[in-house]
Every structure is written in structure tokens, then in C-alpha cells.
Amino acid sequence: MDVETNSSSLQSLQDRYILTQIGQQQLAFPSQWVAEILLIERSQVLILPFYDSAILGVVHHRGQIVPLVAIQQIFEGMAGATREIISVVQLSQKADSLAGIGIVVDRALENRSHEQFTNAFSEHDHVAVSPQTEQTILLFRPEMLSDRLWEPQCSQLV
Amino acid sequence: MTVNSSKPVLRSAKVTSNESIPQIQVNSPINPSFNKRSFWSSLRFKATFLAIAIGTLPVLVIGTAGYSLADRIIREQVRLRQQSDAELVADKVSRFMFERYGDIQILAQQPVFTNPKLRSSTTVAEQEQFLNNYVKAYDSVYSSIEFIDKDGNDIAVSSAAAYENHKNDDYFQGVIATGRPFISQPRFSSSTGTQQIFIAAPVRDSETNQIIGLVQTRVSVAAIKELLSDFEDVGELHFADTSSRIFLSTEEIESDDVPEKNSNEPQEIDEEQDDQSLDEDESSAHVGELANDLFPDLAQLRETATSGVLLTVDAIDQEEELLGYAVLPAIGDLPNLEWFVLVETELEEAFRAQQYLQRTLFVGTLLSLVIIGVVAGVIAHRGVKPIEEAAATVEQFGQGKFETRLAIRGTGEVTTLNINVNWMADQIQALLETLQQNAAQLGQQNTVLSTLARSEALIQGNTREASRAFTEAIAHTLTVERVSIWLYNRDRSVLSDLDQYHLSSQQHTDGSDLNEADFPKYFRTLEFEPFIAADDVYDNPATQELLISELGWSDIQAILNVPIQIAGRTVGIIRCDHLQTVRAWRADEQAFVTSLANLVSIALESEFLQQEVSHLLDVVSEVEDGDLTAQAKVSDRTTGLVADTFNRLIERLSDVLTQVVQAAQQVSARANQQKTMAEIVATNTEQQAQAVNQVLQLTEQVEQAAQGSAEKVNATVVSLQTMSVAVGQGQTAIATLTQGIDVLQEGTDRIVQQMKTLGEFVGLADQFVQDQSQIASLTQTLALNASLVAARASEQRDPRQFAVVAREFDAIANHVSRLAQQTNEGLLTLEQRSTQIHSVVSIIDANIQSLGGLVRGFTEGVDQSSRVFGNVQIVTNNAVNAGETVTQANYAIVNAAQSAAQVVREIATIANKTAELSQQTRMQSEEVDTLSNQLLQSIQFFQLPTGMNDDNDLQPRVDLSQVQETTLDVNSNVELKDISEENRIQSSSELEDLGSKSRTSDRFQISSEAL
Incomplete structure (x- = not known):
């Protein structure tokens, strides 16, 4: 295989998005930020009682402790339907401070290239529109998860 | 005073010559029971008995109480003494044995035996001399003393003993084994022929402290017996060892030669003080026997106490005995021998004091009883005697002997009683005399009175x-x-x-x-x-x-x-x-x-x-002469009543005459009434005949109607039979219908079951779909992960990293392949399930088809039954029609019957009328009869006073003419009554004839002629 031609195709491979469905909202993760998509049984989740309700708990995966964030709680202020097997998008090393945490999504939809969006994501524009469904797609950003999530909630102790 | 001295009875002395004087009867013995008075109910007996009872009862009670108290105390004391005796004896023997025990220990420590130098320096003879001295010093206590080496051989013995080997004896073995002094149980020694107690102690070398031998002493049992000579008065003593075998007893054998023995005994004791004789031992009873066998209750006592008293029966001589029992007490370091002492006393002897007491009390009580009885009897006699005398005198009074008097002595209550009794007797005598005098006079007066009355x-x-x-x-x-x-x-x-x-x-x-x-x-x-x-x-x-x-x-x-x-x-x-x-x-x-x-x-x-009677007779004679105006004088006596009645009789005579006239007029009027009534009766009877004809016609109508209704009823019966057949058919059809419904029910049940199965299958299919969707999501995730891997791989230029990626791809490929397989399997399962569903659906279809067939059959059945019930309706209609006809016919019958009833009612009314009329007729006939009877009576009564005829001359003639026209003959009247009851029509016609006959009746003509 020709390396030169491959490099462009490889570049296209890298510049992709993992499209997920969370409630009514679609969320796109840049594929570089995604380490793996996990399917976890709910019984394996260890619940952390003194944290924000968005923290679903932690799970042990491949020698790592993976905290699970129910992003639907942040978006819509409510937990979605509970499933026995939950899909989790584990963030990779590229996500800096958020590396290793798992974002709980309803469903992992598809792998989509940059071109497949009608208007690509820019630095300031984090919203794209799906060509098939005309639905707005949000781009995942670390700012979505506030730092308060990682602090134990004293109020819940009271 | 003499009770029996009685004068002749007053009654017999004073009998008067006049027989008419009533006798005053003085009742001989008033109370017959006086004579039968028994000794037991007499005052004397009661008083004596009471005095004796009061005097003796306290003595008896105190005596009995004292005796029982003393008896209890004495018994207790005897028992205590027996027990203390036994304990004393036991203590004494125990001390004796303790001394012997001390002796043997002292002997064993003698330097002659212990000091080896001294031992070797002294000869056996010297040692024996020492032992002999010791035996002599304890006069008659020890039979012998022996010094034995540790092999059991005698080294030195006192004079009375022989050299032997003692290795097998119990004391030897006991001492060697324990190293302590030993006291054997008493046993028979062959060497002396007596009962011996062996006491042994070890001899230790003073230097080495080794047991070099032992000292043994023998104590004869007789020595113990000697010791007990102080206790002879206590009773028979028995000693028994651990096994309750009696080894020493002071009781003598009671045999024929006892007296001889007794005479010999002192000598023997004197002679054989040192050497206790075999004979003496054997003379003691019970030796060698078991105490438990002799005294049956002993074993029980021994288990519970170390000392006590027992009331038991000697097993040998069967005497009741009091047995004191005590175990030898332990003194100092004397080993426990477990011997025990029995003190036996005969019960009689033990309780002799009690018997004396009993006898004294009994005799004393008896004596006091006799003395008190005598004294009480005398006192009671003295007290009762005057009362008895008074009673006897009063008894004499009761028998009528009032001359008896009581003697007056002293001033006591009895004397007052006697004085009163005497005074009473005086009064009774005086009363009797007065009474008799009065009776005599009364008799005389009565005689006079009866004479005058006659x-x-x-x-x-x-x-x-x-x-x-x-x-x-x-x-x-x-x-x-x-x-x-x-x-x-x-x-x-x-x-x-x-x-x-x-x-x-x-x-x-x-x-x-x-x-x-x-x-x-x-x-x-x-x-x-x-x-x-x-x-x-x-x-x-x-x-x-x-x-x-x-x-x-x-x-x-x-x-x-x-x-x-x-x-x-x-x-x-x-x-x-x-x-x-x-x-x-x-x-x-x-x-x-x-x-x-x-x-x-x-x-x-x-x-x-x-x-008055003479006056009445005068008036009657006046009336006899025909003067009805004469009246008797009425007074308030019985004769006045007679006069009054007589006056009224005369008044009645005139009344009767007027009555006769009135009755005759009434009779003629009634006869006319009867005639008209007879005519009415005749017309009524004709009406009745017509009515009866109507009834007959109506009855025929009723008969026809009844026949018509009978025919209708027959028709109804036939149609009802048809209906019953139709109903039978209907029942069969309904039974078939019921069967069909049952089958339908079964089919429905089966369909329901199959639907359930179908539901299960559908559930399974759902589950499968879920599985498939899961598999699909897994596949998708896998694909996403693969894309991620692919992206990562694209970043890498290192071929080694590619290898990693390749491996990951391989893993993903494996996953996918597994997923594909799973999908395949799932599809297969789905296929199977769907075939099953198909089969189930086809079964349901078949069932529904069969159900359709059933429903058709059901419909046919329903048609059939509807047809059958149509038949039933027709038949019922027929029956209803027939019923209506019957009803109509019945109506006709009812109408006819009503008409008939009305007619009959009319007849009844007429008959009633007729009956009333005839009743009236009869009553009138009776009245006529009565009237004529009255008339006859009056006339007969009228015939008596002849004076009246002249006074009322005109009136009876006028009456007689009327009577002749109207009055019926009495005989013909009776005939009319009979006939009226038989036939009214006939009677009505005959009445006229009779009426005419009555006019010519000649009875009254005769009576009028008489008038």
C-alpha cells in the first residue's frame, strides 16, 4: 500500500467523531478523545453516595477505576431510563484532566467523518446539524463537566 | 308416816239411798303408768347415777391422764437409759482396747527389742522373762506376748504361748504392710482354744529405724467379759465385730442344766481366771451368730445411727426385747474397730416400773369408784326419800284415797310441799261432800218436776x-x-x-x-x-x-x-x-x-x-151452712194462719166463677182464627207444588249441561295426552342440546389452553427479539471500537503498534464471528418457534372448525326443540279451547243450579210459613185445650159452694151460650193435633168438618144442664 495515499486516508480516519444519543440530544465525541466504548452491567457499578447525582459511580475496567458521569443528568437535569447494560464512552489520554472517566450515553450511534456533517465544528461553534435527521448535534467539550462534580457533596450529608 | 294406811274410800261410804242421785265417779288410778314405773326411770336411780358420775368421772379422767403421761415419760427414760447403758459399755470397752493399743506401742518401743546392742546382749530367756513379767503385771488381761522376727518366726514368747510361724496371720501381714500397730478381729485361737484378739505393733531398730520384727499380744475375749462384770444388772450384753458376728455375749443358754451350771459357775470362774475356759465361752448364747439375723431390725438402725434403741423380737427365743445399740467410740489414735455393743433387756423387765404404776392407778381408781359410789348412793337416798313419799301420797290421792296425809317434819321446801298437799286433800274432800248434797236435792226437784209435767x-x-x-x-x-x-x-x-x-x-x-x-x-x-x-x-x-x-x-x-x-x-x-x-x-x-x-x-x-180452735170450728160450721161472708178471726198464732187461709179460700171461689166466663169467650175466638189459617195453608201448598215442578225442569237442564261438560272434559283429556307426548319429545331434544353444549364447552377449554401455549410462544419470540437487539447493539459497539482502533492505528507508524492493532482487530473479528454465530442460532430458534406457532395456529383453526360443526349441530337442536315446543303450543291451545268450553258448560250448570237454589229457597220459605202456621194452629189448639180444661176445673170447683149459684145467676147463662158456639170438643182437639202433623192439606179440610162437629158437641150441653 502506498504510504502517501494512505497518509491522507489515515488523516481522514483520525479526524472522526463518535456520535452518541443521550435522551433527545445527540452528542459527538472527537474520536481522538475516545479510548474505548464500554458495555457495563449495572450490577458492576459501585455507587458513590456523597457525590453529585450526576456521578453514577465507579467501575473497575482493565485495572483502572473508571468514574461514570451520567451526562444526561447535566443536560436535562434528570436521569434517563435505567438499563441493565449501560454504554459508556471512556475518554482517552487526549482529554487531559478528564482522561479515563466514562461518559454514560444511551446509545453509541455511529462513527462519522468530519465531512459527513453539513456544517463542521469550528473553534467557537460547537453545534452541527445532522444531514439525515436535521437534528442539532452538540460537540463534547470538557467544560460541560464542571469541577464541582468531583467534590463530595456535603449538603447530602445533612 | 305410812303411805299404805288408807281409810275406806269416801264414795263407797256415802252412797245414798236415792238412786236418782248421779254418782260422782272418782276415777281409779288416774295414770296407769304410775304402777309400771321402772327402776331405771326413777328419781332415785337418776340421782344416784348422777352423784356417782360427778364423783368418779374426774378421778377417772385424772387417773387416765396421769397414767398416760407417766407411761410416756417412763418409756422415754427406759429407752434413754438403755441407750446410755449401751454407750457406757461401748465406751468402757473402747477405753480398754485403747489401753491395750497403748501397751503394745510401749512394748514395741522397749529398748530390749529396738536397741540392737541391747538386743544382742540379752538372751532369749531374758526377753521371755521380760514378757512374762509383763503378762503377770497385767493380771489376766493378756494371754500371751510374743516377739516375732520379720520372717514371722517367734523370737521370744511368754510362757503361755508356743513357738510358731506367724507369717500367714493377718496381724503380721497388716503390720508389715502398713508399718503401724494392728488390732485383729476376735477369732478363735487354736493354740488356746478360746476367742482371742491379736494386737501387734512393729519393732523398729532404734538406729536404722528399720522394721526388724513385731510384738504381738493376745487379749482373751473373756478378759473383756470380766471387764463387763459391773454391767450385769444392765441386761444381756452382746459384742459384735465388723461383720456383725457376735463374739462376746453375757447371755446364758437357757437349757435344762442351767441350774447346775449356775452352781458350778463361781468355782469355774475362780479356777480359770487366768486361762479363760472354752466351756464358759460356749456357754454364752449367740456367740458366733450374726447379730443382724438375731435382731431383724438392727441392720436398718445400724445404717442410720451410731447409737440407738430398738424394740425388737429375739429371733431365737421369740421374746419381745428392748435393745440398746452403740458403736465403739474412737479414742485417740485407736483404729476404728467397727465393733458394736448390744444391750438386751426383756421388755417386761424394762417396763416393770410402768406396770407397777399402771396397777397402782387402776386399783386406786377402782377403790375410789367403790367408795364414791357408796357415799353417793347414801346421799341420793336421803335426798330422794321425802320426794318419793310425797309422790306415793299423791298417787293415793289419784286413786281416790283422800284420807291419806303426809307427815310434817322440819321446815324445808319438802315440808312446805307436804303441808300444801295435805291442805289440797282437805279441800277436795269438802268439795266432794257439798257436791253430793246438791246432787241429792237436785234429784228430788227433778222428780217433782217430771211428776208435774205429766x-x-x-x-x-x-x-x-x-x-x-x-x-x-x-x-x-x-x-x-x-x-x-x-x-x-x-x-x-x-x-x-x-x-x-x-x-x-x-x-x-x-x-x-x-x-x-x-x-x-x-x-x-x-x-x-x-x-x-x-x-x-x-x-x-x-x-x-x-x-x-x-x-x-x-x-x-x-x-x-x-x-x-x-x-x-x-x-x-x-x-x-x-x-x-x-x-x-x-x-x-x-x-x-x-x-x-x-x-x-x-x-x-x-x-x-x-x-182459738173452738172459734175456728164455729166459723167452719158457718161456711158449711153456705155463708161465704163468714170470716174467721185472725190472731198471731198458728191458729190465726189457719183462719187466714180459710178466709182466702172463700175469696177464691168468686174469682173462679169470673175466670170460667172469660175462658169460654177466648175459646170461641181461637176457633175462628184456626179456620182462616187452614185456608192460607192450602194456598201455600199449591204454590209449593208449582215450585217443585220448576225445580224438576231446572234439574233436567243441569243434567244436560253436565253431560256437555263431560264430553268437553274427554276432549281435553285427549289433547293433554298429545301434549304430554310432545313434551317428551321436547325433553329428548333438550337432552341432545345439553350434550352439544358440553362438547362446545370442552372445545372452548381446549382453545383457551392452546391460546395460552400461543401466548407462551409469543413471549419466547419477544425474548428472542430482545436478545437479537442486544446482540445488535453489541455488534455496533464492537464496530465503533473497531473504528476507534482503526483511527488509532492510523496514527501509528510503528509496525509493532500495527501488530497490536492487528491483534485487536483479530479479537474484534472473533467477537463479530461469535456474534454472527449467535445471530444464526437465534434465527434458527426463531424458525423453530415460528413453526411451533404455526402448528399451534393450525390446531386452533381446526378446533374452531370443529366448533363450527358443533354450533351447526347446536342450531339444528335448537330448531328441533323449537318445532317440538310449537307442537306443544298447538296442543296447549287445544286444551285451552276445551277448557273454555268446559267453563261455559260449568257456567250453564251454575246458572241452572242458582235457579234451582232460588226455587228451593222459595219452597223453603213457603214451607217455613206453612210450618209456622201449623205451629200457630197447634199452639192455638193447645190453648183451646188448656182453656177448656181450665174451664172444666173451674166449673168442677164451682160446684162446691151452692150459695154462689144464687148470687151469679145471670152471667153464667150468657157465657154458656157463647161457649156452646166456639169451644171445641177436647177429644176432637186431640185428633186435630195428630192430623196437622201428618198432612196439612188434609187437616185444613178436615178442620172445617171438625169445627162443625164441635158445634154439635154434646159434652157442654151435659155440663150446662148440670149447671
């Missing part, structure tokens, strides 16, 4: 004659100087003297009068209180008036004034004048005069009666 003058009503007899009788009987009978005149203002008798001159006078004006008080007193019994005339103001009369009665001193009464009204008096002296009028005298007054009243009464 007198001729009284019966004939001759008052004057009777009163003469009465005054005479009173004067003689009561010894009164003057007796007079006075009668009131009509206005009660004058008392006239009927008769007066003077006893002294025996003359009768009469004719003097007492005017009310002269003696007003006397008359007034007589009016209210006619009975005057004045003992002294001066005491009575009424009688006082008589004294100042001019008739010379100033010498009267006592007056008895008795009224003569007829029908409660005083008509006169009898007066008795007693002269010179005051006289008490006794009750019997007053009664006698009263009786005579009654006789006078009877005489007066009979005189009145005779006057």
Missing part, C-alpha cells in the same frame, strides 16, 4: 188446776211458806192472783189483785228485770214495797220472783215468800222454780190454743 191439768190446758198443783209442789219441795202465781190483765196494770198456797195451813187462796198504782217500783222492776232473787227483802227497794201492802205480807224476809213468759213476753210471775229468816236462794232452787214457771206458761198456752 199432770192431766197441764195437758188439758186447765191453768187453774195446774197452778194449784204447782204452788203446792214448790212449797213442799223448797220448804217455802207462801207460794203464789200472779197473771197480768190485758193492759198490764193489774196482777191478779191465780193461786196462793200456804205451807203451814196447807190452804189455797186466790182472787187478790196488785194495782200498778199501789206498787209502782215493783211493777217497773218487773217490766225490765222480772227475775228477782232477794235473799233479804229489805235490801231490795222493789220488794220492799210489798211489805207495806195491806195483804199482810210484812213478815216476809226473802222473796224469789220468777217470770212466766210466753213468746218472750212476761205474762205473769211465780213468787215464793220465805218468812222470818233471811234465805239464800240457791241456783238449783232458782232453776226449779223457773222450770215450774215454764210449765205454767205451757198450761196457759194450751188454754189459749183450745179457745
